[in-house]
Amino acid sequence: MTDLRAVGAPPRLEWLVSTVAKVHNETRRARTLVLDVPLWPGHRAGQHVDVRLVAEDGYQAQRSYSIASPPESPSLELTVERLDDGEVSPYLCDVLRVGDGLEIRGPIGGYFVWDVAQGGPLFLVAGGSGIVPLMAMMRHYAAAPNELRADVPVRLLYSARTLDDVIYRDELEMGSRVDARVSLALTRDAPAGWGGYRRRIDRAMLEEVGWPPNESPRVFVCGPTPLVESVANLLVEIGHVPSRIRTERFGPTG
Amino acid sequence: MQTEEMRLDGNAAGGMLREVFALEVTAALARCAGCGSVAPMGTLLEYGHGMGVVLRCPTCDTAVVRMTHTPGWVRLDASGIAFLMIPETPTPAAQV
Ligand SMILES: Cc1cc2nc3c(=O)[nH]c(=O)nc-3n(C[C@H](O)[C@H](O)[C@H](O)COP(=O)(O)OP(=O)(O)OC[C@H]3O[C@@H](n4cnc5c(N)ncnc54)[C@H](O)[C@@H]3O)c2cc1C
Ligand SMILES: [Zn+2]
Numbered sequence: 001m002t003d004l005r006a007v008g009a010p011p012r013l014e015w016l017v018s019t020v021a022k023v024h025n026e027t028r029r030a031r032t033l034v035l036d037v038p039l040w041p042g043h044r045a046g047q048h049v050d051v052r053l054v055a056e057d058g059y060q061a062q063r064s065y066s067i068a069s070p071p072e073s074p075s076l077e078l079t080v081e082r083l084d085d086g087e088v089s090p091y092l093c094d095v096l097r098v099g100d101g102l103e104i105r106g107p108i109g110g111y112f113v114w115d116v117a118q119g120g121p122l123f124l125v126a127g128g129s130g131i132v133p134l135m136a137m138m139r140h141y142a143a144a145p146n147e148l149r150a151d152v153p154v155r156l157l158y159s160a161r162t163l164d165d166v167i168y169r170d171e172l173e174m175g176s177r178v179d180a181r182v183s184l185a186l187t188r189d190a191p192a193g194w195g196g197y198r199r200r201i202d203r204a205m206l207e208e209v210g211w212p213p214n215e216s217p218r219v220f221v222c223g224p225t226p227l228v229e230s231v232a233n234l235l236v237e238i239g240h241v242p243s244r245i246r247t248e249r250f251g252p253t254g
Numbered sequence: 255m256q257t258e259e260m261r262l263d264g265n266a267a268g269g270m271l272r273e274v275f276a277l278e279v280t281a282a283l284a285r286c287a288g289c290g291s292v293a294p295m296g297t298l299l300e301y302g303h304g305m306g307v308v309l310r311c312p313t314c315d316t317a318v319v320r321m322t323h324t325p326g327w328v329r330l331d332a333s334g335i336a337f338l339m340i341p342e343t344p345t346p347a348a349q350v
Contacts, residue, residue: 013272048291051271062304064266095255108268110281110341111296249266251303252259 025168030081031093044134045140046113049106064090066132070139081129112248116144120152121217123210127159130223154180157209161188213239222248264298282340288316
């Protein structure tokens, strides 16, 4: 008999009350919540948590949020982008304060995950807040020993509205100085002299930035559902094997 | 509303599925009862998030899993799964 506890799978996924330990703004619309979770069992890069808000009258709202922090980090971090007409994200971005409790359950998911030991090459494609679980993968990669990293080249293509909407911008610019190659595509405004892409992700861009299919990259695509579906279709058109492409749809916006 | 823009990956239902399954099942391989195709549960298409979800086969649109909450009950209709193969340890998702 396998002892499930011994392999890190608790028998039941319970709701836990975490405490907001820190918050910081990433952009005008995105905020990172650093949570203290008693008895957090640890997680893998790419996993998410469910968040539950319960009103005094018992009304509940539940949403999923990817884990931004890598498995190596002792804290649990989420990054939430505010949708002005949304139900849950404005609360998480504007109302929740340090010291407040937040109900979560997780870590969730065994499919949209990546460990450096699985190898590469790794091609990450993000739209908007879809960068969050991919950042956990980049951070996990950055924390890996050099000899492991050498065999796993990483490329990231990240599409955002404007440069100010690029979440984790400083860290990504540093990442491009480590081994990972980071390419940005701005879809609305770009600063004068912008050297990156200034259009939505298209086939030519995926061919320029990603590896050719014959190098069998592992591809992770995350962001708003329309972006994820269009990128996944283009990757298949280019010749990538569908089973090497993993997707995480965030819904209508994101 | 169940528009195309609203759909998610089966992966997003991982938390809800853990209410009825003891093991993590988004990396489990499911054979669709409609068309016989085999794919990780995480690749099914999820419609509706939270209180009630339907996971559909991306190949033939069969409702593989339906799960709903009503006060005091969790209901699961898994009649669209012909066969399920679940990894016992949370090792890297089935590397197809
Ligand atoms: C696995 C997973 C991981 C995620 N990770 C993150 C993350 O790391 N960071 C992050 O910011 N978000 C993430 N999301 C998205 C997140 O779960 C929420 O969907 C998001 O925060 C919006 O929630 P909300 O309650 O603010 O908005 P909602 O009230 O849910 O509304 C969302 C948007 O959809 C529109 N909308 C609502 N109903 C409809 C309808 N019927 N038809 C068309 N449009 C509609 C609304 O106008 C609004 O613009 C993730 C989603 C999933 C599934
Ligand atoms: Zn089918």
